Amino acid sequence: MSDKKNLKDFFNLSFYVRLAVIVVVILLAVFLYHYGMQHTVYVDNRTIEIDGESYRALDWAMVSVDGGEEQEYSPRTRREETVMRQKHTIHVVYEDDDFNEVEFDAEFTLPVNQRQIVLSLPALLAGLDQSQYLTEFVPMAQQLGLQRGGQAPASEAAVDTDISEADMFGDMTMDF
């Protein structure tokens, strides 16, 4: 009997109100995490090869992300866009092979856990899947394993100090 009463006392209105507040705060935290996360999108106009097929860089394009300022792209151009949230829009104006201006609009969703992402314009305009035109940007140093968790830098070759005075400056006659 007393156990039942204790349980009833525990699960009273204030318990449910507190529980609801905690749930709301957790949901708010999840929302803020997704809403406030900043991503760097590198809009890249380079010829790219995907699954053995080559997609040529655009000769000229004007690109704006999320209705922002339009920026001009020529082949091999890569520009950085800093964005918040996950869902974004991109507006591309480019010249096709017949020199006609074509407008292209698309929506894309950035992966949550990737902070730096490369968006390939040729792949986007070719109508490929999002997983193919959006790839994670991995800095060159990290690719080479020079950063945290990677291999230690290779030890330098020992300097041969046992050089005769005549050899110290090399073969000077070669310079002339």
Next chain:
Amino acid sequence: MKKTVTNKDVRNFLANNIVPIIFVVICLICIPIAGYSGQYLVGQIITRIMRNSFLVLSLLIPIMAGMGLNFGMTLGAMAGQIGIIFITAWNVVGIPGLLLAAIIATPIAVLLGWFCGKMLNMARGREMITSYMISFFMNGVYQLVVLYGMGPVIPIHSDQVILPRGYGVRNTIDLINVRQSVDSYWQITIGGVNIPILTIILIALLCVVIVWFRKTKLGQDMRAVGQDLEVAKEAGIKVDRTRILAIIISTVFAAYGMILYLSNMGTLNTYNSHSQIGMFSIAALLVGGASVSKASIKNVFLGIILFHLMFILTPQAGRELMGQAQIGEYFRVFVSYGVITLALVLYEIRTRREKAESAKQLADMQKEGARA
């Protein structure tokens, strides 16, 4: 009827306000020597009020509950820093980032506040020294977590936060993503001085909450506990619970205050910020004329203005007088410790004097009773 001001009144006024008076005199001497323009000084003071008010206001509630100066506010500051570390690692920016940091910091601050409150209940009568020691102890735990736990145990992999060796947080973290995000969200300029409206609203809101809180049942309980523990206990107030709640509220406010402070500063000094902030907030409150047993919102703002005015003026005054700004730097650091010492000594003197006076009154009454 005209009230005459007696020598005793003047002496009492001086005794009660000696610390602010000393600081007003120091500032008045330093202002012409430093040679700063009025606009610069006003701008700096406004910046520092916005940066520190929340932290200093967090000290009021434990004083109301008779627990003295809460040196344990550094625990709240640590919680705030942990929130900031997480959002920096996750790259959550701007005001959403600060809100998320506050949400992360809240349970940590509540837990630390509860622990601190429990300890202070065990060391009743020695709250200040105990909270000071708890802050040292918790600083060690914080450093252990931040230096060795973050990375391998707590999954944080951001190069911006974690040291190149793969674990431990960097000594300094650049908070460029949240820097001034509250201050610059809504800002107006008057006479060349930037006034951050949103920050002012937040601080005003906290002041209103504190005023309102004093009138609530819990606030009244805290005041009763602060005045006399035994009487409060006799009146049916849960003294221990009330004291723990006072420390928890203070710690949570300190965590929010630290988040605002760091967003204003734009840099997190991972291993030092929290300990410095505790000392300077308490010193600022005391400079404003507060004592160990009595403090008000008025003391908070007066204290921040005077204390930080001295912070701004003394390095330049030192450079003008001695040719070295370092003199002023030394001056402001030892003055902040000196102020705390002076306030504690004055409080003790005042308490003894009051006790002696009441004992004398009691003795007089007994004598009169015996005569009758």
